[in-house]
Amino acid sequence: MSTASSTALITGASSGIGAVYADRLAAQGYNLILVARRADRLQALAQQLTERFAVTVTLLVADLSAEEGINAVENELRNNEAITLLVNNAGAAHMASFLDSSAQAHQDIITLNITALTRLSLAALPRFKARNAGTIINIASTLSIHARDETALYSGTKAFVLNFSRGLQAEFAQSGVRIQVVMPSITATEIWGHSGIAHAQLPEGTVMTTEDMVDAALAGLAQGENITIPPLHDMALWERYEEARLAVFGASRTGVPAPRYGK
Numbered sequence: 001m002s003t004a005s006s007t008a009l010i011t012g013a014s015s016g017i018g019a020v021y022a023d024r025l026a027a028q029g030y031n032l033i034l035v036a037r038r039a040d041r042l043q044a045l046a047q048q049l050t051e052r053f054a055v056t057v058t059l060l061v062a063d064l065s066a067e068e069g070i071n072a073v074e075n076e077l078r079n080n081e082a083i084t085l086l087v088n089n090a091g092a093a094h095m096a097s098f099l100d101s102s103a104q105a106h107q108d109i110i111t112l113n114i115t116a117l118t119r120l121s122l123a124a125l126p127r128f129k130a131r132n133a134g135t136i137i138n139i140a141s142t143l144s145i146h147a148r149d150e151t152a153l154y155s156g157t158k159a160f161v162l163n164f165s166r167g168l169q170a171e172f173a174q175s176g177v178r179i180q181v182v183m184p185s186i187t188a189t190e191i192w193g194h195s196g197i198a199h200a201q202l203p204e205g206t207v208m209t210t211e212d213m214v215d216a217a218l219a220g221l222a223q224g225e226n227i228t229i230p231p232l233h234d235m236a237l238w239e240r241y242e243e244a245r246l247a248v249f250g251a252s253r254t255g256v257p258a259p260r261y262g263k
Helices: 015-026 038-054 066-081 103-131 152-171 191-195 210-222 235-251
Strands: 005-010 031-036 057-061 083-088 134-139 177-182
Touching: 005 066, 005 103, 005 152, 005 235, 015 031, 015 083, 031 038, 031 083, 031 152, 031 177, 038 057, 057 066, 066 083, 066 103, 103 177, 134 152, 134 210, 152 177, 177 210, 191 210
Parallel strands: 005 031, 005 083, 031 057, 083 134, 134 177
Antiparallel strands: none
């Protein structure tokens, strides 16, 4: 539960996961700053939330794939001392052959999925560090740890989100600042339509609702998880993955080429 003065800034808030985060955080008493490109959707959502929860909702119309939009949100994060929670949710995908898109289209996704998330985190963290309190929630994906054909760029950007978040978690481990990374699998959002894949093309039984995804992510946050994977039932699988990952990292610190590479 937030304090009366707490404000959450949510990117990509006009629909899908971001809109559900707005609803759930408003229910907890957070005032909100909602960031997205579509002013009409933000206005409709803000009206619903203020009527239902009597919280203050501020709208910031910004395109986070553009420098001007990133600058506007950075300034808000640096100057608004009420912000205690940042949800880096805005993102885009293009599920198609890497060669089917232009360099500019790829760059727009990289800017939105990586550059904006990085710079907004940098804008928020100095105040969080000074206060020794504050939370950043970064939305990654199970494709952070796996890539398939037609997911090269998206998987690469989400792998950055996962490892970037891990690094921040280590850096702030001894502080009151929290960084949670959330790894959804297939979630029923508009990103699929924009990516070129319709919901009907997705395997039956694999799609999670946005409501279930966000509720699980917030439950994970409340339970102290640094990495939350809403659809993963057998956490022993993740624990073995982590053990193997750390074992490979540790075993690689020899300074000597492996015998298989000898002459």
